[in-house]
Amino acid sequence: MTENKPYRPNVGIALFNTSGRVLIGRRFRDDGPEIILPGLEWQMPQGGIDADENPRDAVMRELWEETGAVSAEYLGETDWMNYEFPPYDGPVDHRLAKFRGQRQKWFALRFTGRDDEIDPLTQRNGQPAEFDSWRWERLDRVADLVVPFRRDVYRMVVQQFAEFAR
Template sequence: MTKDALVTNNKPYRPNVGIALFNAGGRVLIGHRFKGDGPEIILPGLDWQMPQGGVDEGENLRDAAVRELWEETSVVSACYLGETDWFTYEFPPYDGPQTHRLAKFRGQRQKWFALRFTGKEDEIDPLTPRNGQPAEFDAWRWERLDRVADLVVPFRRDVYRAVAREFAPFAS
């Protein structure tokens, strides 16, 4: 193992929540990501994901999931279905500016929440920035939960497959 690998491995995981928002038909909301500029590199054709985001210091995890869903999609009409244990994934090697907000982390430690969308589709608006956060998605759609892992970057696939297994009952 190289010295650089040891330094990278000593970085902490970023606490994070992910949201699987199910519609009445059992499909989940996914967003099409703007091109990435940091450790969460986006690859052509693998640029979809479910909403997710960091947890503020002292923030309740379910509250963080509701906040992130609102920040990224404007959705507030949702009810709680369930949650997973913690999952982790590592970022791919990153040689960019160390001032990037994610550069100090080796990856993300995520707890996923399943929510049921109870609103109307015109509530979903990923393009309008909220809470001082830039828009992360330029489009959205409903997708089968068991297909989402094939639409995300490879370093997230194991987590997405685990989420799909745990939340499969909500997809039917």
């Protein structure tokens, strides 16, 4: 009964470099059921909002936890968007078992640091690394690189943040 489960509050991060490309990370291939098709393990950083945490604080925490980057300036944000998780019948303590999907607010940030600041493999705040590699990608390509259940949200993010990709 997916409809009875809540959405997980979440922030998404479109981190733009000075050339207008966004940072994407490749999820570890054994990271669970969210990787459902080979070649679609790429995504922009995202993560849960802690209880009583402001989304703007969460976005900077998640950016640091997942990438190591701290040199970023706020450009803009979206309204809240939802997506549904795929059907899941695995361990009950996995995030896909607890939630219907994610309720996300996406943030556009401009990266002001150097590429060597980005290190997705280091554990931070006791959180395991999620990405085994990263790269800068054209914003208009990212929706084609993610798992299908996230594509509609990615397409909305692409439309709303197109001005920052120039």
